[in-house]
Amino acid sequence: MAATPTPDQLRDAAQALTPWMIDTLSAFVAAPSPSGAEQPAADFLEGLMQDMGLDCERIVLDSRQIEGLALFSCPCDPDGGRHNLLARHLPPAGTKGRSVLFNGHLDVVPTGPESLWTAGPYVPRVEDGWLYGRGAGDMKGGIVCALAALQLLRTLGFAPAGTVGFNAVLDEENTGNGTLATLHALQTARAKAKLTDFDAVIIPEPFGETLMSAQVGVSWLFVTLTGRPAHVAYMGQGLNPIEAAMAIMADLKELEAEWNLPENRHPAFSDVAHPVNFNLGRIEGGEWNSSVPCTCTLGLRIGYYPGMDPADVEAQVGARIRAKARALNPALVVEIDARGHRSPGCVYDLEAPAMRTLATAHAKITGQPPARLACTATTDGRHFRLATDLPVTNYGPTARNIHGIDEAVSLESMQRVTAAMAQFIVDWCGVVAA
């Protein structure tokens, strides 16, 4: 056997491993894990990690331990004893290669109306080279790629010469506190593993095999408007907070447009058509068709550029909301609750040696260098980028309709990403005969 596998061998082995990836990802998708209730997926993954012989530990989410950290976001759900999983392939005795941590999230976003799904959000199915299901793309598929990369090397008779870690976290979609908890545990001897065990971090988020060059900041705001209810017969006497919400949202869209102007863009996003998105993701108001409603609550997601302080952004947007409300009607009461993401943006260093190695690994497998993506979403990469010196980026398979209906991940892309991750392990960590 050769000292290291060739890219051709890795590609072929990834293809051969596809049934394993499909089976694994299908079972993973079938274990529902909405943010706040990730346990079924955690249980499945823990079993898989143990079956793979990894050194596996649970990192319990304890908000009190991390609430003082700069990157902590106000929780949307109780901790409830939920835990991350941190598993490690430990290098064979006597070998000492460089290490890598694959960091992925267990939680998935709500499904939307299940009736709109072709086969139900938690009913995995494969069709035309895509595996469908909530979380198939975002991001159980990426986690499976990372585990498959190790599995693939093993099938070829190799073992990584350095530590290969797999951190599977909860609460990424609403706060990012899961990764924060593991990072804190790694830094404070609360975990068996240590942060210094790792020389690089890869987040296999499903951004089409790109390397992420930057990501926006994201803050969630819950805005509750309280008007004056009345019988609709006297509608003029009431103060309809739903209608006020509409006017406030229209005003915020003007701020969004302003931030998106080319002259206002962060340089990392100069080529992105619409980097900043203010999303009205939820609304709820009123109780009775024939009453002028009393309250209306908006769930907003505010995007912004790297370098902008989340608290400053929230204050600025909050002031804008309050000013508009005052202009509409001074009697309107505005409450703003910053529950959920308070996640600053960041710019990744793709020139770091580990990241160049990853780009090269991708090129070896696919024949071309990876594209770079300035991402209009947030990812857990920010924790490593902003709070450690570890080289980090996102690199994962192609998916479609993430957060939408009939979310799916490309199986061919999973093969390529798996092979490229294995190539990265070969090139960065080194391998030895198993």
Add this chain to the structure above:
Amino acid sequence: MAATPTPDQLRDAAQALTPWMIDTLSAFVAAPSPSGAEQPAADFLEGLMQDMGLDCERIVLDSRQIEGLALFSCPCDPDGGRHNLLARHLPPAGTKGRSVLFNGHLDVVPTGPESLWTAGPYVPRVEDGWLYGRGAGDMKGGIVCALAALQLLRTLGFAPAGTVGFNAVLDEENTGNGTLATLHALQTARAKAKLTDFDAVIIPEPFGETLMSAQVGVSWLFVTLTGRPAHVAYMGQGLNPIEAAMAIMADLKELEAEWNLPENRHPAFSDVAHPVNFNLGRIEGGEWNSSVPCTCTLGLRIGYYPGMDPADVEAQVGARIRAKARALNPALVVEIDARGHRSPGCVYDLEAPAMRTLATAHAKITGQPPARLACTATTDGRHFRLATDLPVTNYGPTARNIHGIDEAVSLESMQRVTAAMAQFIVDWCGVVAA
């Protein structure tokens, strides 16, 4: 004892009866009765009616019996064995005066946030001459006035010479099917009482001691918009149904403005500043701040003029909504559900002898003729006006904040209305020594 009581005696007796009215209304308010769950208030009232020695029967709501009737509205709640109460004072043997039916609703609208109430919506309290609580005005206060009018005559030693009926119904606030059920039972020998037992109908809705000259039609529409959900990172690919809802509502407001133009008003509403109200009473959409939402549901209340056919109005408004949705984005799916009020407007005949007698009774008690009200809300009066030949109108006490926070009814107004109702019984039905 004189053959009939004088207005002065009635006024004084109504004042003396105020503690009874306060106690009765307080207990009535403390028995919550949101539409669909009126039983506590029905139980309280049944006990009171029995204590007053009235001939009391339950009229069970059976939608299958009435769903073919023109004035039936699609239910918002299951029938669930709920029932109206129909109680009658029967004239002493040998007397045969004219009769009257007081028709009031048991159900109340939702409370809004209870924390905004000074003392909780179902915690009755009296302050500065007002009795507070959900339903105190709309319309438990009016029902108490009608019962107090009978009680008052009794305390003066008189009994009505004709039948005095009290119909207490459910489901007025969302469909009007309660009154429809009693009316149908009266017309089809399903009740002990018969429609021909009654020569006039008074609905003691809380419209400030006015006689109602006309009321608008009201239809409820539930509009569900389904867009295309997406990750907010690709917000441009999504199709936000909440934002679409806002545009559709703005468009409907233009139609509302058009219908309110002086040249478009029904003559009965020519002097009303804003007779037609389109109310956005409820909204609910989306699940996740960081997802472009999939669906948004609006709860609308559409007002319109007497003579306009509810089905035509709903079709016209529905077509407008669909056209706007199509213009916004042909991919937007629109579903319109006409659950709840499908309640045509009507014009009352205040020149009918019974109604003139009522106006005169009010004048005898208060010293001035009652004002007339073209009402921008619907009431159960439409059932009697449109489906029977009975003279009917609304006449009840002054209330404030109905459907709002800290709803209240004026105790002085209740005294006046009680005395005027007693005067009406004296003048219309006649009285005999009890």
